Amino acid sequence: MRRICLYFQVHQPFRLRVYRFFDIGVSHDYYHDLNNRALLERIARKSYLPMNALLQRLVEKWGPERFSVSFAISGVALEQMEWYAPQVLESFQALYATGAVELVAETYAHSLACLKSRREFERQVRLHLQKLKKLFDAEPRTFRNTELVFYDEVAQWVSQLGFSAMLAEGADTLLGWRSPNFLYESAAASIRLLLRNYKLSDDIAFRFSNRDWPEWPLTAEKFARWIQDLPADQPLVNLFMDYETFGEHQWAESGIFAFFEAWVNRMLESGEAVFVTPRAVLQALEPQAALSVPAPLSWADSERDLTAWLGNELQTDAFESLYALEEAVSGIQDPAIQRDWLRLQTSDHFYYMCTKFFSDGDVHKYFNPFSSPYEAYVTYMNVLSDFTQRVKEAAPRRVMTSD
Amino acid sequence: MKVLMLGWEFPPRIAGGLAVACYGLVKGLVHHGVEVVFVMPLRKGDEPAQGYRLLGANEIEVPLGSVPKESWVRTVTWYGLETWLGPYLEQIATSPLEFRTVWPEEVEAPPGSLRLEFSGRYGPDLLDEVYRYAYVVSHLAERETFDLIHAHDWLTYLGGIALKEKTGKPLVVHVHATEYDRSGEGANPLIYEIERRGMEEADAVVAVSWYTRSIVVEKYGIPSEKVWAVHNAVLPKDRVPVEKPPSSRKVVTFLGRVTRQKGPEYFVEAAARVAPYVPEAHFVMAGTGDLLRPMIHRVAQLRLGSRFSFTGFLPPAEVEKLFDLSDVYVMPSVSEPFGISALEALRAGIPVIVSRQSGVAEVLPHALKVDFWDVEGLADLLYGVLRYRGIRPFFQRHAQEELAQLQWERSSARIVELYKTLLA
Numbered sequence: 001m002r003r004i005c006l007y008f009q010v011h012q013p014f015r016l017r018v019y020r021f022f023d024i025g026v027s028h029d030y031y032h033d034l035n036n037r038a039l040l041e042r043i044a045r046k047s048y049l050p051m052n053a054l055l056q057r058l059v060e061k062w063g064p065e066r067f068s069v070s071f072a073i074s075g076v077a078l079e080q081m082e083w084y085a086p087q088v089l090e091s092f093q094a095l096y097a098t099g100a101v102e103l104v105a106e107t108y109a110h111s112l113a114c115l116k117s118r119r120e121f122e123r124q125v126r127l128h129l130q131k132l133k134k135l136f137d138a139e140p141r142t143f144r145n146t147e148l149v150f151y152d153e154v155a156q157w158v159s160q161l162g163f164s165a166m167l168a169e170g171a172d173t174l175l176g177w178r179s180p181n182f183l184y185e186s187a188a189a190s191i192r193l194l195l196r197n198y199k200l201s202d203d204i205a206f207r208f209s210n211r212d213w214p215e216w217p218l219t220a221e222k223f224a225r226w227i228q229d230l231p232a233d234q235p236l237v238n239l240f241m242d243y244e245t246f247g248e249h250q251w252a253e254s255g256i257f258a259f260f261e262a263w264v265n266r267m268l269e270s271g272e273a274v275f276v277t278p279r280a281v282l283q284a285l286e287p288q289a290a291l292s293v294p295a296p297l298s299w300a301d302s303e304r305d306l307t308a309w310l311g312n313e314l315q316t317d318a319f320e321s322l323y324a325l326e327e328a329v330s331g332i333q334d335p336a337i338q339r340d341w342l343r344l345q346t347s348d349h350f351y352y353m354c355t356k357f358f359s360d361g362d363v364h365k366y367f368n369p370f371s372s373p374y375e376a377y378v379t380y381m382n383v384l385s386d387f388t389q390r391v392k393e394a395a396p397r398r399v400m401t402s403d
Numbered sequence: 404m405k406v407l408m409l410g411w412e413f414p415p416r417i418a419g420g421l422a423v424a425c426y427g428l429v430k431g432l433v434h435h436g437v438e439v440v441f442v443m444p445l446r447k448g449d450e451p452a453q454g455y456r457l458l459g460a461n462e463i464e465v466p467l468g469s470v471p472k473e474s475w476v477r478t479v480t481w482y483g484l485e486t487w488l489g490p491y492l493e494q495i496a497t498s499p500l501e502f503r504t505v506w507p508e509e510v511e512a513p514p515g516s517l518r519l520e521f522s523g524r525y526g527p528d529l530l531d532e533v534y535r536y537a538y539v540v541s542h543l544a545e546r547e548t549f550d551l552i553h554a555h556d557w558l559t560y561l562g563g564i565a566l567k568e569k570t571g572k573p574l575v576v577h578v579h580a581t582e583y584d585r586s587g588e589g590a591n592p593l594i595y596e597i598e599r600r601g602m603e604e605a606d607a608v609v610a611v612s613w614y615t616r617s618i619v620v621e622k623y624g625i626p627s628e629k630v631w632a633v634h635n636a637v638l639p640k641d642r643v644p645v646e647k648p649p650s651s652r653k654v655v656t657f658l659g660r661v662t663r664q665k666g667p668e669y670f671v672e673a674a675a676r677v678a679p680y681v682p683e684a685h686f687v688m689a690g691t692g693d694l695l696r697p698m699i700h701r702v703a704q705l706r707l708g709s710r711f712s713f714t715g716f717l718p719p720a721e722v723e724k725l726f727d728l729s730d731v732y733v734m735p736s737v738s739e740p741f742g743i744s745a746l747e748a749l750r751a752g753i754p755v756i757v758s759r760q761s762g763v764a765e766v767l768p769h770a771l772k773v774d775f776w777d778v779e780g781l782a783d784l785l786y787g788v789l790r791y792r793g794i795r796p797f798f799q800r801h802a803q804e805e806l807a808q809l810q811w812e813r814s815s816a817r818i819v820e821l822y823k824t825l826l827a
Binding site: 020021022024312313314315316317318355371372374375377378379381 | 676677680769771772779780782783784786787790791792793794796797800801
């Protein structure tokens, strides 16, 4: 019996509005509410709601024992659902109530805080856990870091926070000759690792509607056969992708919904596979080997590293300037400052400053409100300048080191 | 392969990008083994000439009685020049210009031959010179051997057409700028007509960018299959930039003709927004033109006189010095076929902000870009460059890489390819 672990990432950042330098010190209103709302509503209509309905149907048809899935929904995405689209939140809650969903924890702000501060990283994980408890009454045991960023030290922190499993990229640099289709454990900490099968995941997430791809069109039958044809001793297939893959990255017209439903039915009808959550994987399988990775890995781009977020001087300057405020912010109670501190950490802001135009630029342009990385940088720095002033005023006795 | 090249500007007499582009292109062609004779209006003898031959229209003897009677040029009547040629005038016209009739009727036709006078400038008698130049170079049909004619900008198109008619050799016209760029919808109908005529008669048109190519096709109705886009390039640095003297002052520079095309008013308005927020910023407007006085008035009105310097026209050596002092170069052109000065600023290591309505934006993916009309967007980028640390190192690394790709040898190779197509 093969186990297929489906994991979907749901995340939307609070995108910044056009915030000019002459707004600094004048306006503390940083976000493009109208745009954020419109985007969330569009994505909900095209992707979240129809896909939730589809999953609901599959759960009702097959039962949670045979068809379960897992989600991570970032704290900032949950906030936006509460504000702009409560029916979407209700739809996720209803799906969770079927018992066929495992919720996975992450950093509240979908941030890269782990690279700068263990304290901030852990604070955000706890904030996310609180949010999931409040909205879903869920108590996650599985963790995924922003963009699947993973390395030994972070595995230790996550383990010490009480998690038993962590999702990561099945990168060649991590696995070497090994296959991602086994359960692994960290060599650095007491935590199990589920590694993304990037080939099969990206066949759906990136290549499904690409007509230049030799395998196009991807049919349910073909995709089921690829999985059935995997060596019999490989017990696990981890398909991790953005939830927006369904209906947004791959439009409904591409046939993505029909494909997914037909493929799931085909796999289950064969009797050779079940769809399980990470928690169920841990109950069923023993780790095959212990893996170690000293430097951060991600699921992004061909490099599987952090260069999409911290690869150029614009990003580094913005990132360093932001985290220079951590100490000061931590002593401030003001809820507005705490809210903005989280929202400004969201990794998308740094993604928009990415200048790898020519290789993976297409993906980076997705939902990007800026026409150039400079605009993204200047806008972010303008906002950060205002935020810095507010932090200074709220913490007058602290010595500030950032500009 | 030998080409007879007609151009209005050549170093060291540089009024704008045309001279720089012609010089780079000629050197590039020579590199590829093309023989070049470059004919300019006025040769003084101090021009660099290595590997190619320079000829001045002022040196060519012409028989005066031989003016072609049917030349369509003669049917044109002159109007008041101050309205037409504003963008070209080196001095702002202070008094109304006289109405004059067109040469050659004015010229008496004594027997024998004569050398005509040329200023080689963009003075009030520019059209007069344009016609004289065409007339003189048409005599090269009998005196020079060549395989192709290559004419730069409308100033020399008439000469190119005349030579093509006489010799039947293929004609290439090279569009560095169009009247549409200079004057928008208020184009001078005569110049527009000369341009259109040149492009129509030409066997191929070279545009300095995709942006300009689309103007040639859309505004001049030229079939796209004969219009080639060949980007300008920049010659390698021949001097080391002088280290900027330590100063808290930040210099923001505009350089170019102060005319509608170059968008000086957007520079001033953006400066007005930045000035109160960046007290150390100082703004330089280098160049002259018909909008210079209105700009000075506007700056005074904004009470920014102490923050602005108007330098007037700067010769190349002074331009280099200005670049050495500058912290950012702004080119807010309303319509810029290419914008070679942005490359020169880059070569000097300065961040540049260029308008999206420019050809140079096509070859500089990493340049800072803004729509010319977006004053607030421009102000914001300026503020960002002056105040935030990330842009300068990032920009310099990538821009220098991009700049290294922009070699005249490459652009010229495309031109050679074009020549071969025409001669095949």
